Amino acid sequence: MQHDPVTRLLNRDGEPIEVETINEFLGDLAGRAIQPRDADYDTARRIWNGAIDRYPGLVVRCLGTADVIHAVRFARAKDLQVSVRGGGHNVAGRALCDGGMVIDLSWMRAxxxxxxxxxxxxxxxxxxxxxxxxxxxxxxxxxxxxxxxxxxxxxxxxxxxxxxxxxxxxxxxxxxxxxxxxxxxxxxxxxxxxxxxxxxxxxxxxxxxxxxxxxxxxxxxIATVLGGMIVHPRERAGEVLRFYRDFMAQAPEDLTAYAGMVTSPDGVPVIAIICCWSGPMSEGERVLEPLRAFGPPLADVVQPMPFPAMQQLLDPAFPDGSYNYWKASFVPRLTDEVADLLVEHGNRIRSPMSAVVIEFYGGAPGRVGPSESAFAQRRAEYNIGIIAQWLDPAESAEHIQWARTFYDALEPHSSGDHFLNFQSEMADEVVRRSFGENYSRLVEVKRKYDPTNFFSLNQNIRPAEAA
Structure with missing residues (x-):
């Protein structure tokens, strides 16, 4: 969304904070504060998702916990809106705010x-x-x-x-x-x-x-894993998804594997299975043999690799500055009907950077009770990630509409739960529903530790709500 840049630090009522007051705050800061007049302000106000365009009044790059405490106390005293930036992607853009203070932890990486x-x-x-x-x-x-x-x-x-x-x-x-x-x-x-x-x-x-x-x-x-990608032609996507579903239902928990409808580096739509085996290598070769033999595939680059290399395998697919809009839903089963729907909408992708990701979670997550932690979606078998990604801002409406239409078509098959980290936007009611029976308990914790909703730029749980 285009809007006029904010050039001052403002309180929640839109009133500017005096320069002398800001300078007094800066005097006790070990890190660095970046203001709109500074040469590196445009860099400081950007995150990985290029679709997020916000103008904070002050970006406070903290060097340690003492800086964070100093920033929080100043923001409270001056009634500033606060957003918190960690070290990574933040697809929804909640790490930034307009006119307020960004408490930026990206220098705290030890x-x-x-x-x-x-x-x-x-x-x-x-x-x-x-x-x-x-x-x-x-x-x-x-x-x-x-x-x-x-x-x-x-x-x-x-x-x-x-x-x-x-x-x-x-x-x-x-x-x-x-x-x-x-x-x-x-x-x-x-x-x-x-x-x-x-x-x-x-x-x-x-x-x-x-x-x-x-x-x-x-x-x-864990030091070495058996991992990599198995690639099939897109026209076989329905068959691949059904085989993936049936194979993973019996697979040992040493294997995590996700399927994805993506575009190859040479511009060809394909479907890929990306796998990571964390058990003994000899056993992994045996277990993965049917998965690697199915098709046969166009390419199979599964091999032993250091775990950090596995973690970096998908990095090139998410370049800094790309425009992103994501949606996701949990589905209890990857039925034939759901598989067909995924193929139908996956084939409507208009950006070679966009993707549909199918993540199977069966195993350890489900052995934790839904009430044992705030994360309530313990019974979900599959998360369907709808990733719209593009480079030309003029195409934004087209790619966002693809993701929303796909999401709406998937909703009748959803468990009603949603992976909140995977969402560019989400209605309050969906947030409440996703926490299920944990929501009322979360409201009570919010009331105890943040009764004024100081931390509000998140999938917000309001302390004033009925528990």
């Missing part, structure tokens, strides 16, 4: 590994690539996502699904504790022992309850 306890400390601005780079030195991996430039914080707070999900569960299932700056600017630890209600809410409840400046994860002994 990762500390304890190889004896296999506990990993990660600052809130780290990416999956930062995390993998350090853990791999010790033959360890934390279950996270599928693209190395994704931010650890946003991924984990929304649940977190990736190449190890069927074996080790969601990213939020592997958190030991959180270091949190609350809406009052207080520093808390959230774990099973300390502030357990907040610990419960942060595991899937999004950015509603505070700014997580440090995560402590439990890592797994």
């Amino acid at each position: 990762v500390m590994v304890d190889p004896q306890t296999r506990v990993i400390e990660v600052q809130g601005g780290a990416t999956l690539g930062d995390l993998d780079r350090e853990t791999h030195l010790y033959g360890l991996a934390v279950p996270t996502g599928v693209v190395s430039k994704t931010g650890v914080a946003g991924l984990t707070l929304g649940g977190g699904v990736g190449w190890l999900v069927r074996k080790y569960g969601l990213s939020c299932d592997n958190v030991v504790s959180f270091e949190v700056v609350t809406a009052e600017g207080q520093l808390l630890t959230a774990s099973r022992e300390e502030n357990p209600d907040l610990f419960w809410a942060l595991r899937g409840g999004g950015g509603n309850f505070g700014i997580v400046t440090r995560f402590r994860f439990r890592a797994q002994p």
Whole structure:
């Protein structure tokens, strides 16, 4: 959306904050604050998704937790709207705001590994690539996502699904504790022992309850995986999806595999299966043999690789500055009718960068009860991701309409749940429905830790709602 640039830091009533007041705040900041007059302002106000065009009044790049607390307290005192930026993609653009303050953690990227306890400390601005780079030195991996430039914080707070999900569960299932700056600017630890209600809410409840400046994860002994892509002609998409469905229903949990309707680098529509086997290599070769033999495929590049290489496999498909609009729905079963619908709408893709992604989750996520963490979608078998991506802003309406039409057609087959991290926009009622019976408990936690809804630029849970 085009709008006039904001050139001043404003409070929530639209009144400008005095320069002297801002300078006083800057005097106690160890990091750096970027204002509209600064030469690098346009860079600071941009995120990976080029479709997001917002003009904050102040971007505060924090060097550590003390800076985050300082920023929160200043924003409260001056009644500023606040958005929080971690280290990664943020497809919905909630990391930015117009006229207010962006608390930017992207300089806080440290990762500390304890190889004896296999506990990993990660600052809130780290990416999956930062995390993998350090853990791999010790033959360890934390279950996270599928693209190395994704931010650890946003991924984990929304649940977190990736190449190890069927074996080790969601990213939020592997958190030991959180270091949190609350809406009052207080520093808390959230774990099973300390502030357990907040610990419960942060595991899937999004950015509603505070700014997580440090995560402590439990890592797994994984160094090398059997992974890669198997590519088939698009005209065989229906057959491939049915085979994928039947194969994965019997596959060991060492295997995570997703299907995708994509466009090859030479511009040919194809359907691909991307797989990651995290068990013994010899067993993986045996288990994957039927999947690799089916077709036969146009290409098979499955091979042993370091886990960080698996994590980087899809990075080129999501270049910085591309325009993105995403939708997603959970479906309980990949029926023939759903498969046909996916093929029909997948074949209507008009951008070679767009894709339809079919993610099967059966395994460890479902062994956690829906009420054991805020992430309630534990019984969902498949997530269908509708990814519209393009480069020319003049084409935006066309590609967004494709995604919305596809989403509407899929809704009658949906479980009623939605993966909130995978959404460019979502109605409040859909947010409420996606948390299911956990929603009322989330409202109570919100009332306790953020009663004024200071953190509101998220899939918002309002403290004033009836619990």
